[in-house]
Amino acid sequence: MTTTDGPTPFRKRLDRLTAHRGALCVGIDPHPPLLARWGLRDDVDGLEHFARGLVEAIGDRVAVFKPQVAFFESYGAAGMAVLERVLDDIRAVGALSIADAKRGDIGSTMAGYARAWLSDGSPLRADAMTLSPFLGFESLRPALDAAAATGRGVYVLARTSNPEGHGVQLSADADGRPVSQRIIDEAQAENLRTGLDHVGLVLGATHRDLGCDPGAVTGSLLVPGIGAQGGTMDGVRASFGPAVARVLPSVSRDVLNAGPDAAALAERVTRLLTS
Amino acid sequence: MTTTDGPTPFRKRLDRLTAHRGALCVGIDPHPPLLARWGLRDDVDGLEHFARGLVEAIGDRVAVFKPQVAFFESYGAAGMAVLERVLDDIRAVGALSIADAKRGDIGSTMAGYARAWLSDGSPLRADAMTLSPFLGFESLRPALDAAAATGRGVYVLARTSNPEGHGVQLSADADGRPVSQRIIDEAQAENLRTGLDHVGLVLGATHRDLGCDPGAVTGSLLVPGIGAQGGTMDGVRASFGPAVARVLPSVSRDVLNAGPDAAALAERVTRLLTS
Numbered sequence: 027m028t029t030t031d032g033p034t035p036f037r038k039r040l041d042r043l044t045a046h047r048g049a050l051c052v053g054i055d056p057h058p059p060l061l062a063r064w065g066l067r068d069d070v071d072g073l074e075h076f077a078r079g080l081v082e083a084i085g086d087r088v089a090v091f092k093p094q095v096a097f098f099e100s101y102g103a104a105g106m107a108v109l110e111r112v113l114d115d116i117r118a119v120g121a122l123s124i125a126d127a128k129r130g131d132i133g134s135t136m137a138g139y140a141r142a143w144l145s146d147g148s149p150l151r152a153d154a155m156t157l158s159p160f161l162g163f164e165s166l167r168p169a170l171d172a173a174a175a176t177g178r179g180v181y182v183l184a185r186t187s188n189p190e191g192h193g194v195q196l197s198a199d200a201d202g203r204p205v206s207q208r209i210i211d212e213a214q215a216e217n218l219r220t221g222l223d224h225v226g227l228v229l230g231a232t233h234r235d236l237g238c239d240p241g242a243v244t245g246s247l248l249v250p251g252i253g254a255q256g257g258t259m260d261g262v263r264a265s266f267g268p269a270v271a272r273v274l275p276s277v278s279r280d281v282l283n284a285g286p287d288a289a290a291l292a293e294r295v296t297r298l299l300t301s
Numbered sequence: 302m303t304t305t306d307g308p309t310p311f312r313k314r315l316d317r318l319t320a321h322r323g324a325l326c327v328g329i330d331p332h333p334p335l336l337a338r339w340g341l342r343d344d345v346d347g348l349e350h351f352a353r354g355l356v357e358a359i360g361d362r363v364a365v366f367k368p369q370v371a372f373f374e375s376y377g378a379a380g381m382a383v384l385e386r387v388l389d390d391i392r393a394v395g396a397l398s399i400a401d402a403k404r405g406d407i408g409s410t411m412a413g414y415a416r417a418w419l420s421d422g423s424p425l426r427a428d429a430m431t432l433s434p435f436l437g438f439e440s441l442r443p444a445l446d447a448a449a450a451t452g453r454g455v456y457v458l459a460r461t462s463n464p465e466g467h468g469v470q471l472s473a474d475a476d477g478r479p480v481s482q483r484i485i486d487e488a489q490a491e492n493l494r495t496g497l498d499h500v501g502l503v504l505g506a507t508h509r510d511l512g513c514d515p516g517a518v519t520g521s522l523l524v525p526g527i528g529a530q531g532g533t534m535d536g537v538r539a540s541f542g543p544a545v546a547r548v549l550p551s552v553s554r555d556v557l558n559a560g561p562d563a564a565a566l567a568e569r570v571t572r573l574l575t576s
Contacts (some may be wrong), residue, residue: 057409096406096413102424103382110378126410130433131371131403132463134332138371149377158405160435160458162465183435188407190437197472197480205472205480 033177036122036154037223040179040246043089043122044274048299051090051124051248053278054080054112056097060279064286070104073097076286077112083288084281084295085119092124092248092276093152110149123152124181124248130158130166137168144172144180154179156228156248160194163212170216173224179246180225184209185238187230187251196237206238214243231257231275233265241267249273253280259301308452311397311429312498315454315521318364318397319549323574326365326399326523328553329355329387331372335554339561345379348372351561352387358563359556359570360394367523367551368427370402385424398427399456399523405433405441412443419447419455429454431503431523435469438487445491445500454499454521459484460513462505462526471512481513489518506532506550508540516542524548528555534576 044050056076058068064079066072077098081091098109116123129139142148143155154173157166157180166182173180185195185206195206203211213225223244229236231251240247247266251257252275263270277298284294319325331351333343339354341347352373356366373384391398404414417423418430429448432441432455441457448455460470460481470481478486488500498519504511506526515522522541526532527550538545552573559569 055410057413059409094410094413096404096410096417099381099417099425100413100423102417103378103385104424106374106381107378128406128433128435129371129403130405130435132461132465134330134334135369135371135401138332138369138375142371142374142377148375149379150374158403158433158435160403160405160433160466160469161461161463162468162470164465165463186407186436188436188440190407190439191435193437193474193483194435194469194472194480195437197469197474197483199468199472205469208468208472 035177035222035224036173036179037246039153039177040090040122040274047087047089049274050088050295050299051092051274051276052084052088052281052295053126053250053276054091054093055278055282060282063283070101070108073101073105074108074111077108078115079286080282080291081112081115081119083285083291085116085121087292087295088121090122090124090274091116092126095125095127106150113150113152122154125150125152125155128156128158128183130161132161132165136165140169140172144169144176144178146176154181154226156181156183158183159209163209170225174220174222178224181228181246181248182209182213182225184213184227185229185233185236187232187255187257192237204238210238210240210243213245217243217245229266231255231262234261236265239267240269243269243272245272247273248276250276253277310452310497310499311448311454312521314428314452315365315397315549322362322364324549325363325570325574326367326549326551327359327363327556327570328401328525328551329366329368330553330557335557338558345376345383348376348380349383349386352383353390354561355557355566356387356390356394358560358566360391360396362567362570363396365397365399365549366391367399367401370400381425388425388427397429400425400427400430403431403433403458405436407436407440411440415444415447419444419451419453421451429456429501431456431458433458434484438484448499449495449497454501456501456503456521456523457484457488459488459502460504460508460511462507462530462532467512479513485513485515485518488520492518492520506530506537509536511540514542515544518544518547520547522548523551525551528552
């Protein structure tokens with residue numbers, strides 16, 4: 027499907043940018059021990075110095091930043107105001123943002139979250155957001171439609187990197203399909219229906235056996251767990267099959283621990299992009 | 302298990318208050334059509350008038366308010382600042398608050414959400430919050446522990462009121478148990494372990510067959526879907542078994558549509574409490 031008007035789809039913007047800057051997503055995870063490591067206080071000022079300093083240091087060489095919303099929400103409305111400024115900074119340096127919010131709800135409530143993160147007028151607007159499908163893939167409809175309409179993207183949790191996820195994610199639906207595979211299939215049906223490939227998936231890099239097959243997915247695959255959590259790109263190649271071409275590796279601690287020195291942060295990013 | 306010091310557990314505070322005021326939770330769901338119905342603008346001022354006006358009108362006769370976080374997040378940091386003031390108002394009128402946030406993540410990120418909603422010093426602190434277990438019940442550990450330590454509660458999604466939820470929630474785990482039952486069992490194990498009954502569950506009132514059995518749960522059961530979504534208290538009695546004694550019915554539209562007139566709102570609450 028081709029359209030001649032409307033906003034440039036997220037997937038196209040992502041492909042263009044990763045072709046230039048390389049396929050790497052850097053998580054912005056200002057948790058208290060990391061603030062301390064950077065010599066910053068555990069308060070709103072420390073939060074702002076950390077997050078905006080990181081984007082300033084490496085924003086011209088990283089394709090995608092993934093602010094972890096929880097660490098801003100921790101400081102209440104003042105923390106969310108910092109996140110608004112961080113999202114502005116990410117736009118200003120020409121990178122893309124994925125708000126790692128893992129929101130999931132139904133009906134008008136889901137529409138409220140879509141409005142927060144995926145609408146043009148919102149101060150919290152990002153280029154994409156993560157979604158949690160516990161209430162069913164179709165419950166995410168308002169966010170899927172908002173992303174499609176505004177040239178944004180979503181990443182739906184399918185198989186997360188943590189060991190406790192399997193109880194839900196590998197359970198079998200009425201057709202005997204693992205929940206994670208069901209989510210993958212529903213996401214891909216949506217990509218085929220719209221032709222936009224705006225629906226990506228979150229798949230952890232830490233599993234020897236993924237328990238599901240993302241091979242046919244044409245959306246972007248956000249893959250945390252490489253590095254500090256023990257996942258490797260070789261492991262991802264083995265378990266993702268042909269879908270490895272659509273993998274966007276997400277790294278947090280392996281970059282953030284190099285800060286606050288800007289040159290050290292930049293060097294770490296360069297090393298990851300050439301490894 | 303009894304403890305002589307520490308904060309009064311959420312479950313005990315809830316029981317005391319519902320014994321006086323009746324078992325009713327009123328959702329604070331300021332979505333745009335409702336703001337319009339109340340003659341308010343779809344902006345931060347309209348949001349604040351709606352949410353704080355509602356608490357002012359009925360705050361002395363309702364045991365629990367459940368602000369729907371999405372509708373505050375929609376307006377960015379300014380909306381979250383309104384939510385901070387609404388949570389203050391709820392405390393001031395002696396009611397309890399459940400932040401309907403449906404958060405769910407892992408490790409330090411989950412700890413960040415727990416800090417936001419379940420820690421004494423946070424401007425967004427509530428008496429309880431809703432959690433989404435797609436990453437596994439045990440991934441919610443930082444929030445479970447924070448609630449236990451501070452006299453707060455959590456409500457974990459198990460079987461939601463929407464029709465699209467069954468694909469995930471009724472899938473069968475490795476023991477052949479529906480995911481919703483697995484969550485119920487894990488929640489109850491935590492209640493038995495701590496003796497605090499701080500882990501409640503969200504179970505929709507809209508299912509003829511719940512597909513899981515909350516009978517043994519000693520935590521509070523937050524039950525949306527009664528009224529506008531088609532659920533009835535008779536249906537809840539039939540499908541919840543002995544657990545019906547621990548049901549906290551959650552009503553939104555059936556109350557909110559009576560506003561903005563304070564007397565009409567109060568009359569609607571009284572009618573629900575005596576029906």
